[in-house]
Amino acid sequence: MEEDMWRQFYEKVKESESKKEKTEHDIRIQELDGGFFEKFGTLLKEQHAHQETGGMALVCEEEQPENVELELEVPEESGGVGMALQDSDSEPEESDKHEFITDAMGWNIEELYSEVLYEILHIVGCDASAEEERTPLFCYLQETFKLDHEKHNHLLEMARAKEAPNILLNVEIIEAKDLKPKDANGLSDPFCTLFLTSSVAHRYNTSVKQETLSPVWEEHFSLPVENPADDVLCVEVWDFDPAETVREKMMKIGAVKGVKGLRKLMKEIAVTASTGKHDNELVGSATLPLKNIPASGQTLWCSLEKKGKSKKQGDVKIRLSFSSEKNSHVASQEHRHLLRLMLLHELENSKVEPYQWDGKFSQSAEIILTQHLVQCGLSKVAVTLAKWIEFASVHVDHPLSFIIFSILLQKLVKPLQKGFVTEEEEKLFWEAAKKILPSCFNGIRKIRKLTHSDKSTLHQLSGILSILSQLSTLHPPEGTDLFPPSIYGWLTVNEDEPNCDIRATLYDAVTQGAEDWFSHILENNKTTDSPEEAYLNHLIQVTQLVRTDLQRAIEFHDKIFQQSFNFPYAKTLYKVYESKVAELVEPVVTEVCKSLKPLKFNHGAGDGIYDNDRLLMGTTLFELYLIVQRFAVLGTGLCPVDSEIFLSHNFHLWFHAGVAQWLDIALYKALQRIKKAVEIDHLVPVDSSVKYSSSAVDTLAIFYQIKIFWKQLAWPDVEGSYTFVAKIIDDICRCSVFYADQMSEKVEGMGESQNVYEKKFEVTNEWCLAINNIDYVRQSIQAFVGELGMEEIVTSLANFRSQTEADHCQRTLQLVIDNAVDTVGNKILELLEKVAEKMAPAINRFLLEGAELLQQENNCMDRLMKYLDDNLLTLHSHLNTDNFSRILAIIWENLSHTMYELVESNLERKRPPTFFLNLHETLKILVGFFKQGDEKNDTNNPAILEQMEHLLQLYGMETWELIHQYHLERREEQMAMEAATHGLLTVRMQFVEDLLRIEVLNARNLHPMDTNGSCDPYVKIHLLPEEKFTTITKPRTKTHKKTMFPLYDEYFTLHLTSEQQELENGLIMFTVKDQDFLGTNEFLGEAFVAFSDVPKTDMTTGLEQMAQVHLKLSRPTRQDSEVYRALESRHDKLARDFIKKEKPKFLPS
Amino acid sequence: MAAPNFQGRHMRQPSKNTLLKVVILGDGGVGKSCLMNRFVSNHFDEHSFHTIGVEFLNKDIEINGEVYTLQIWDTAGQERFKSLRTPFYRGSDICLLTYAVDDRTSFRNLALWRNEFLYYADVKEGMTFPFLVVGNKVDVSSEQREVSCEEARAWCMENGNPPHVETSAKDATNVEQAFSLAVESWAHLEAKLDRPYIGDTVDLRRQQPEQRSSCCLSVGGNTE
Incomplete structure (x- = not known):
């Protein structure tokens, strides 16, 4: 049932959560501490959202100055991709x-x-x-x-x-060497111009090689030849010397970085070169008569000469051949x-x-x-x-677009692998690849600057990876260095060796990108070092940004990396980030934990005298913990079996000392909230189906929040978990007790009314709700602990340590729980007692007032009964059975004490029997009243009840009844006697029809009081109670002189009516007396026989056939007995006479 | 016939006992758990485990006609459990500082334990806290003993003068008495707090040291 209750509650909480509607009530509780627990609950969401936007905004802001130029060219909305990818390092290109x-x-x-x-x-x-x-x-x-x-x-x-020309001269300008330097720097920027002397205006140019004296061109030309026999090929080598350097022109067009400028430049240079109108300086020229060229073709070195210079200007290597159609190279x-x-x-x-x-x-x-x-x-x-x-x-x-290259590459891979291309083509292929690769790797390094969810971006990324993947299946020719250090400054591999390891480079690019991003985050989230709390916030932000990046990588990029290149992208990132985060966070956290001081709130819990900084610091530290935890969880997901990842397994150790602080904060906040919850509780049931009010629900909600806190903490260390759970249970106990106290304080004073005549307390619904509330909270404790995951903890303890120890811990936890439940149970009892105590004055008053009227009225106890009836009805209709029984018992206990006192005090006042008789009736009604429905109360207070009933019975009797009661007790005493210290009387008795026959045989060992040591005894027979036998003459024996062993042998026959004979407690009393001639006969002893002990026989049986009965003679001893005292207290004649007669029978003590 | 006449006679025994939270501190291995187990269940386990974090037991004890329910938190002494045990100090009423008489280091560490407790327990400033110094394992032979009773007394005198008692959880010497003494010490302080200006509390304070200094084992006579 408790489980059910908890579950229902849980559902409610969930439901209200999902609704996301805060009631005014909630808000009032939460505004107390700025929604502390809610913040814990939703902290991550908020944090996440905040970081996501705030963090990225920061990044964007930072980016702007860097990309001003580009943004002018690229419109904002579509700019993401291009802008980001272009933002590569400036060095390589x-x-x-x-x-x-x-x-x-x-x-x-x-x-x-x-x-x-x-x-x-x-x-x-x-x-x-x-x-x-x-x-x-x-x-x-x-x-x-x-x-x-x-x-x-x-x-x-x-x-x-x-x-169409018939013959073509195919010329390949291969290279030149030993060129004469023409520029100030001792080098030249050489290019070749070639033409046939028959067509001087028709010139062909090679490209310009920068700053070299041994250029390699390897460029092909096809020249139409009309007269191969006479024509001469002229090759000129020039030093390119533009008015502006290429570099300067580059600077100029920088803003446009591209097409227009380049084309212009290209055209200008091309035109000047072809028309010969330029400032270029001739290095030298060579002439080759075509007739010297063999039909099969020829490769040769030609010396370069210059007019007016005898010295050689250098050599140029040329391949020449003829063909009838266009050369494929060309x-x-x-x-x-x-x-x-x-x-x-x-x-x-x-x-x-x-x-x-x-x-x-x-x-x-x-x-x-x-x-x-x-x-x-x-x-x-x-x-x-x-x-x-x-x-x-x-x-x-x-x-x-990288996609284009990827598609082209798909078509080229096979021909390249199978060697369907010439060596030269292969070389060109790799040269081109070298041009593409830097942008590929830049793309990967700068991946964070892309709009991550943009499809085209992801498309580009898969293009890049496809390129890399395909290239990595090919083998570049010997000596190729795909990744020259001059371009790939960020590479960590050995710089001296030619490097073609695409995968390793990718790894480096990813790693480098992550490290750069991390530095970027740090730079853009700078903080002042103090106060510490601000620094923790800084760490939270950094970790969150890193985590966000990783999350993004997992969400968008990792799959592409895995599919395209089988590369563990996210995992690689995680490892980089992990070490960075650990490096950054650990020392700070360790330091902060070391300096944490315990909160001060022991005295005046919830009163708000506390150290704000400590609270804030603790909370912030917890946020950091959660962020790091969430980060580490990603790592566990990425590398499930990788034991090398440190963070996922150990990060919690940094925070070890913080947990105590967090628990303290949670406790402190919970206490504050409980106080508030009680304050705003109107003490009306939350809905018609339940009997508790808002603060109970709120308190459970607070427990729920503590549970959420615990779940979020997800403390990985099992010993710690066990201990913290024990602490949480103890805290819950503390909260519950605190709640009980607050509740009790709140209802204090309720239900009290005062008018001119009296002050009265009536049990109100509020009181009942207060009790129910506490009980509701109490009942939730055990179920709550289940929610904390106690069983899982015990199971892991068994694995981690041993079953015995786990059992031991479980016992301890259960004890803590039981203790909590009991302690709160005691609080309920305390409150129940308080209610009873408050009811007591009214009960007492009504009882006393009623008693005053007992002699006159039958209905004098009506006010009491009404009061009890009203209040118990309220209690009964609100409290659960257990608590109702409890309070009933408590009230009854109080009441019986009051009754007892009432009896005693009225005994002292010597009230007449009717008073006690009526009081006895009242008691019987009350007993009936309280026993109603619950028989267990019977045992509640039996001694006092018995005593009271006895007294009331006695004092309620008529005097003759009382006297008879006295005699009955005397008989009891006689039966209990062990030795016949006052002598023995031997008799025979029988009932025969309406006759009572008695034979007094003898007496022995009589103890006379006379100084002479002897006596004159006789026996007198009384039938009791005397009231009932007034018609009977009391028989007596003769007096025997001077003997202690008289032999009487006298018969007496008494006629009794059947009523007399059937009398329930009829007694025969034998009194032995010493006859004194002075007239005052002295009492020697007496003996009692119950009618019921006298055998009944028919007429045929004679008295002599009856057994002799030896009766122990006794004297009264107990003047203090209730019945004797009751008789003494009476003032009627009968009583006074009786006492007068009886008193001398007592022996002087 | 006014009601007050009768109310005065309502002297029912309160059903609820006074709850006292007791924390046992001290180095690992001095026998804290054994002390608690001896006290609560009169049982001694020669081969008990190291305590993980904390242990909890409760027991009722009657002193001078008053029944107390002791909620006893036994803590793990090892350093690695430090941050696990300190949260439990808050709200304590009594603290038992324990050492083993055959372990000098554990005695030397008493001051550390005392400070750790005061730091984390959030004890009201300037308040005298009812500590009890317990030297356990008096069952060891005199050769094995490393801390004398006098020495321990001297330490107590210098450290707020808490009562001192030597016990053996193994043979049950003074265990019950130690807890009684702790509760009495609490009750004295409590009485002093409640009635700070009444003269007789001063007398009680004056008496206490005398009681203690008579003999290590005299404590048995003080209780019950």
């Missing part, structure tokens, strides 16, 4: 950027333009568009290449006029350049955000590209590879 720019400007744009125009003109395939549809293609091309109309028309004319390179130009154009036109371009060109571009690859006869792999390479180059400055 520098060198790449140079390469890209110079790389891009290498190709002779006009040449490529004509080539493409030529292809458009000679469009092939079934999808070939009609003549008029080519115009948009031309327009598109013109825009892409940024050429003016004049140039376009000119080149278009040339393309139209051009016939075609690929052409295609790549075309791709790049078109991509740049597309990006510019579509204004697409970084990371957003989905890899789809416009229709015109697609047509052009398709024509190019078809007319050049490029393979699918070559085209994919070209895309991979060119996209990678563009990606460096204008990031593209």
Whole structure:
């Protein structure tokens, strides 16, 4: 039943929780301490929400100055992704950027333009568009290449006029060495220009190599040759010397970081190079007559010469061959350049955000590209590879979607694995990969700056991981260093060795990212060191942010890492964070715990004299504990069998000393709340089905909160758990006792009324509710302990220590519980006694007043009965059976004492028998009243009741009855005698029909009082009670002289009516007296025989046949007996005569 | 015939006893649990376990016609249990500081225990708290004894003058008496608190040291 009650209560609490509606009542209790327990309960939610928003807001604020430029370009709402990913370290890209720019400007744009125009003109395939549809293609091309109309028309004319060349000279400019330095820094920025002397204006340029005297180009060119016999190839090496350095130009375009600036730069340089109008300085030139070149081709080193300089200017390595159609190298390179130009154009036109371009060109571009690859006869792999390479180059400055790369890579993995590509292509592939990788790892490192729930972000992440995963299945050529330290400054691996371990790098990136984030959090959540409490709040915030990050990682990212790369992302993060958190939190907590001082509230609990700081500190420490706990729980989930994770197993140890403080705080708060709950209790049942009021429910709610606190604490150490549970039970006991006291104090004074005549106390519903409330709380204790998880604790103790010890602990806990229940039970009893005590004056008064009227009225006890009736009815209808029985017993006990005193005092006042008779009646009614419904009360106070009844019976008797009672007791005494100290009387007796026959045989050993030592005895026979035998003459024997052993042998026959014979307590009294001639016969002794002891026979049996009966003679001894005293107290003649006669019979003591 | 005449005669024995919370402190192994078990169940276990955290027992004891219910909290002495036991100090009425007469260190640590108790018990400032100093294991031979009775007395004199008693939980010497003495000590202080200006409490205080200093084992005569 208690269980049920608890469960119901529990449901109620839950229900009200779910409703989230605070009643005014709740609010009043909670406002007392700012919702202390509720805060404990919801602390985490709030904390979480707060941190989530507050924390992130902080981060965002911090981010702004860093990203001002970017934000100008990127609109706020969609900006998340790009902004974050671009916010990579500034170090890595520098060198790449140079390469890209110079790389891009290498190709002779006009040449490529004509080539493409030529292809458009000679469009092939079934999808070939009609003549008029080519115009948009031309327009598109013109825009892409940024050429003016004049140039376009000119080149278009040339393309139209051009016939397919029969012979092509394929030139590969491989490298140069020993170049003469031209720049101040002792180096040059060399590029090559090549042309046929037959067509000097038609120049081809390589890319510019920065700051080197031994550049490597490995670039391919196809030159149409009309007259191979006479023509001469001229190769010039120039030192690139722009008016502005590339670096300066880069700075200039920094804000736009991309397409427009680059294109402009590229075009400018390309044009100047091709027209020869530039400030570049010639390093040297070499000429090669075509006729010297063998049909099979040739690779050779050529010396560079310069007019007016006899000294060699350096050597250039060239491969030469002829072919009838376009060389595949050239075609690929052409295609790549075309791709790049078109991509740049597309990006510019579509204004697409970084990371957003989905890899789809416009229709015109697609047509052009398709024509190019078809007319050049490029393979699918070559085209994919070209895309991979060119996209990678563009990606460096204008990031593209990782998905594109991932898809491209899918197509390339197999050809690469199977060696379907040339060594050179493979090299290019990895060079491109090197360009993509930094952004991949930056993405991972900066993952926190992404909008975590954004689908496209997660898409990008899986793109990145897919790229990494696929790349890790490939083997880069010997000597490749995928992760040069100059770019990957954050890598922890050995810097000297070429490194291609993608997984290890990913691990480093994740770790590094976590560490950076942690530092970031610390920097952005700075705090003043004091007071300590603020510092704890700082730790809470940091831990919460870290936890939030981890939570996010688990929620959004971990799965992607696991699926794409089988990488334990969240676990890796956790390990980083764990050590960081431990490093940060442990020393502080240890220090704080050491300095914790116990709360002061022993005296005047709940009065609010306490140290606020300690309270606050303890609470804050608990918050920190919860946050760290929640964090550690994530760890346990992530690495269930990993024994290395320290935090999950041990973090609670830091807080060990804090728990005592928390328990104290909880106790203190609970006491305060109980006080408040009692204060605002109106002492009306909470609803019609129950008999307790709001404060009882509130108190249970407080217990519930303590339980929640305990559950949240989830203390991992079993010995500690056991001890703390014992402490909590003891605290609950303390709370309950405190509640009982408060309750009792509250009802004190209720139900009392006073008018001119009297002061009266009536039991009120409030009193009953107060009792019920305490009992309700008391009954909940055992069930509450079950909620604390006592059984689980005992079970773990058995595992941890031994069954014996666990049993021992369980016994201890049970004792603590029993003690608590008993102590509160005592409080109830105390209150019940108080009620009875308050009722006592009225009861006494009514009883006494009634007694005064006993002689006159029959209904004189009505007021008493009404008072009892009213109050007991109230008690009965509100209290449970147990408590009602208890209070009934208490009232009865009080009442019987009062009654007793009443009897005694009235005995002293020598009230007439009617008084006592009526009082006796009253007593019988009262006994009946209190026995009602419960027989157990019978045993409550039997001695006093018996005594009282005896007295009332005696004093209520008529005098003759009393005298007879006296004689009956005399007979009892006679029966109890052991020795016949006053002599023996021998008689025979029988009832025959209506006759009583008595034969007095003799007497012996009589004890005369005479000084002469002898006597003259005779025996007189009385039938008692004399009232009933007034018609009978009292027979007597003759007097025998001077003997102590008289032989009488006298017969007496007495006629009795049947009523007389049937008399219930009839007695025969034999009195032996010494006849004195002076007239005063002296009493020698007497003996009593009950009628019931006299045999009844028929007429045929003679008296002589009866047995002789030896009666011990006795004298009265007990003047103090109640019955004698009662007779003494009487003033009627009968009594006075009797006493007068009886008194001399007593022997002087 | 006024009611007050009768109320005066309502001298029923109060059904509720005075509840006293007793805490037993002292180094691990001095026999705190044994003392409690001897007192409560008159039982001695030679091979008892270390106490985990705390143990609890209660027992009624009658002193000078007054019945007290002692709620006895026995604590674990080991340092690692410190933060487990200290929460139980709050609200104590009596504290037993125990040492073993054959363990000098446990005696030396009495001051630490006393301070720990005062620190965590939230005892009202300036209040004399009813401590009782108990030297357990007097059953050991005189060679094994490391702390003399006089020494312990001297320590008590210097530390607020609590009563001192030597006991043996093993052979039951003075165990009952120790608890009685503690309760008496509490009652004296309580009486002093209730009637701070009445002269006879001063007398009681003066008597106490005499009682104690007579002999270690004289304590048996004081009770019952």
